[in-house]
Amino acid sequence: MLRTRSLFSSCLTDSLPRQRRLFNTLRPRQPRIRSVAITATVLATVLATGIAIHTALRPRVLLEEFSGYPTVTKTGSDQELISYDEVQKHKTKDDCWVIIDGTVYDVTEFLAQHPGGEGIILANAGKDATKIFKPLHPPDALDMLEEHQRLGPVDPLSMPEVVEEITDEDRRIEEARKRLPPVDAMLLLQDFEDWGAKVLSGTAWAYYRSAADSEHTFNENSNSYERYWLRPRILRKVGSGDTKTSFLGIDTESPFFISPAAMAKLGHPLGEVNITRAAGRLGLVQAISANASCGLDEMMEERLPGQPVIYQIYLNKNRQASEALLKKVEKLKPAAVMFTVDVPWQSKRTLDARAKHVVAPVVEDTEPQLKPSKSPLGVSEAIGGYQDPNLSWDDIPFIRKHISVPIIVKGVQTVEDVDLCVKAGVEGVLLSNHGGRSCDYAAAPIDILYEIRCLRPDIFDKIDVLVDGGIRTGADVVKALALGAKAVGIGRPILYANGTHGQEGVERACQILQEEINNTMRNAGATKISEIVPEMCGPAGPWVGQNRPPYVPNP
Numbered sequence: 030m031l032r033t034r035s036l037f038s039s040c041l042t043d044s045l046p047r048q049r050r051l052f053n054t055l056r057p058r059q060p061r062i063r064s065v066a067i068t069a070t071v072l073a074t075v076l077a078t079g080i081a082i083h084t085a086l087r088p089r090v091l092l093e094e095f096s097g098y099p100t101v102t103k104t105g106s107d108q109e110l111i112s113y114d115e116v117q118k119h120k121t122k123d124d125c126w127v128i129i130d131g132t133v134y135d136v137t138e139f140l141a142q143h144p145g146g147e148g149i150i151l152a153n154a155g156k157d158a159t160k161i162f163k164p165l166h167p168p169d170a171l172d173m174l175e176e177h178q179r180l181g182p183v184d185p186l187s188m189p190e191v192v193e194e195i196t197d198e199d200r201r202i203e204e205a206r207k208r209l210p211p212v213d214a215m216l217l218l219q220d221f222e223d224w225g226a227k228v229l230s231g232t233a234w235a236y237y238r239s240a241a242d243s244e245h246t247f248n249e250n251s252n253s254y255e256r257y258w259l260r261p262r263i264l265r266k267v268g269s270g271d272t273k274t275s276f277l278g279i280d281t282e283s284p285f286f287i288s289p290a291a292m293a294k295l296g297h298p299l300g301e302v303n304i305t306r307a308a309g310r311l312g313l314v315q316a317i318s319a320n321a322s323c324g325l326d327e328m329m330e331e332r333l334p335g336q337p338v339i340y341q342i343y344l345n346k347n348r349q350a351s352e353a354l355l356k357k358v359e360k361l362k363p364a365a366v367m368f369t370v371d372v373p374w375q376s377k378r379t380l381d382a383r384a385k386h387v388v389a390p391v392v393e394d395t396e397p398q399l400k401p402s403k404s405p406l407g408v409s410e411a412i413g414g415y416q417d418p419n420l421s422w423d424d425i426p427f428i429r430k431h432i433s434v435p436i437i438v439k440g441v442q443t444v445e446d447v448d449l450c451v452k453a454g455v456e457g458v459l460l461s462n463h464g465g466r467s468c469d470y471a472a473a474p475i476d477i478l479y480e481i482r483c484l485r486p487d488i489f490d491k492i493d494v495l496v497d498g499g500i501r502t503g504a505d506v507v508k509a510l511a512l513g514a515k516a517v518g519i520g521r522p523i524l525y526a527n528g529t530h531g532q533e534g535v536e537r538a539c540q541i542l543q544e545e546i547n548n549t550m551r552n553a554g555a556t557k558i559s560e561i562v563p564e565m566c567g568p569a570g571p572w573v574g575q576n577r578p579p580y581v582p583n584p
């Protein structure tokens with residue numbers, strides 16, 4: 030089945046990100062007189078609604094006499110409409126234009142500064158890049174460009190009509206969405222993952238689910254929780270109680286937070302804003318990713334009064350850019366800053382790399398010399414471009430110089446480095462291996478936690494220890510808390526829930542976890558988080574001989 034509509038309108042009206050190959054069938058390019066009166070308001074309406082301009086406007090004022098084929102058309106409000114033909118002429122590294130949301134930008138000077146690299150823009154040079162641009166960028170990304178680089182509106186009449194193929198993927202998603210159960214029918218976090226695999230676009234699924242190399246660490250993160258078992262205590266009057274707690278002085282209704290994860294818009298058009306709203310409604314803490322697809326201000330505005338958020342940072346190769354970011358973050362006063370250190374080098378994220386041709390399609394009519402210098406990027410690879418691989422312990426005082434709120438080092442993977450973090454004076458560590466997305470064969474965070482509990486329990490009095498990776502049930506959370514974590518982070522399940530059901534999905538996923546924590550802790554003999562103690566958990570029994578955890582008192 031084929032569907033025809035103008036590329037201009039399709040770019041503006043597509044809600045969920047869909048990656049489709051576009052088959053351009055250009056309209057006949059006969060010279061013609063373009064006589065259009067257009068006001069800024071009308072244009073804005075057209076841009077916002079995606080109504081093709083020729084259906085919305087009637088020609089009123091003739092501004093140009095015919096002089097061959099016009100490339101630029103004067104309008105009633107002195108705006109100049111730029112023809113698509115003209116845009117197509119600017120597609121080299123030295124002269125590069127793109128169309129985004131109906132506006133033509135000259136990105137020649139910007140190419141070298143583009144955080145996603147110049148290759149991906151060059152692959153779309155002289156074209157409408159809206160569809161690729163939208164799900165990958167926060168709305169304020171275009172503010173990076175200067176006024177003179179904003180050339181003006183493209184002439185919608187000159188845009189090629191496109192025939193969009195309904196792909197197998199479109200059909201697969203449509204069918205799956207029809208069968209998607211209502212949010213209340215989701216009973217386990219696993220349900221969101223199972224349905225996410227069915228209803229998300231291939232690009233979104235690949236980016237979210239992706240892990241490094243052969244995915245040993247990814248698998249081990251969740252499998253490792255099966256090696257730790259609970260030692261429930263009985264007859265402890267568990268009729269009342271709650272899951273409220275705090276970490277780094279931040280109050281939360283439940284002992285888990287939403288780990289920072291990029292690109293929520295790949296799963297749902299409202300992106301991270303859904304997560305901010307859900308966290309606010311449930312009294313939970315969201316850690317905002319440095320690579321969020323929504324603007325930071327946008328998310329901050331969505332907060333309820335007093336709603337705490339943590340802001341996650343990567344350090345930029347260009348430390349001046351990092352300094353500017355840290356100053357901005359300090360002004361916004363998040364509850365804490367999370368400094369991610371576990372991706373010093375971009376490893377292969379296998380699923381994402383396999384899907385890369387979908388993220389950045391090399392369009393058939395791209396001239397060979399304009400193709401990206403290397404093969405198109407998967408989302409992860411593209412994002413990583415600006416991060417500094419030369420991080421060192423000196424970076425902690427650098428951050429501290431600008432940040433007065435607590436600092437959490439995210440991605441600590443050995444007890445030795447936890448100790449160094451204590452010495453560096455940070456307030457928190459997050460034991461994490463980036464959800465298995467960075468160093469394959471890095472140990473499961475729960476094992477590091479157990480190691481600290483056995484060898485260096487004094488550390489728990491010096492610094493708040495958090496943990497994430499592979500946590501999928503309330504029992505997992507209770508085990509981590511028993512071994513000494515102050516709170517745990519949840520990554521992928523939130524992205525999946527956002528992708529399947531939006532904000533409602535995120536809320537439901539958090540409620541499921543909260544209920545499971547509540548059930549498990551009471552059945553283990555605790556009515557509040559502070560009553561969850563080490564002796565309630567150990568590596569799988571029997572708990573005798575060498576296998577007896579050293580912190581469990583002898584009967």
Ligand code: HEM
Nearest residue numbers: 136144145149150153158161165170171173320321411412
């Ligand atoms: C024209 C003006 C553009 C501006 C101002 C711009 C700006 C940015 C910024 C600020 C980021 C980093 C986003 C973040 O860290 O959250 C980024 C990343 C990226 N951009 Fe662009 N970009 C532009 C055009 C494009 C175009 C035309 C494409 C594709 C055709 C593109 C593809 C990407 C990709 C794949 C990334 C990596 C994903 C990400 O970090 O968000 N960009 N761009």
Ligand SMILES: Cc1cc2nc3c(=O)[nH]c(=O)nc-3n(C[C@H](O)[C@H](O)[C@H](O)COP(=O)(O)O)c2cc1C
Nearest residue numbers: 237288289290291318369463464498499519520521
């Ligand atoms: C799709 C995706 C994007 C992520 N983006 C970031 C990020 O921008 N910054 C960061 O510090 N960690 C990021 N992470 C890692 C998470 O914060 C977290 O450590 C990990 O997802 C926890 O594992 P889990 O997904 O098994 O819960 C990302 C993880 C995923 C799956």
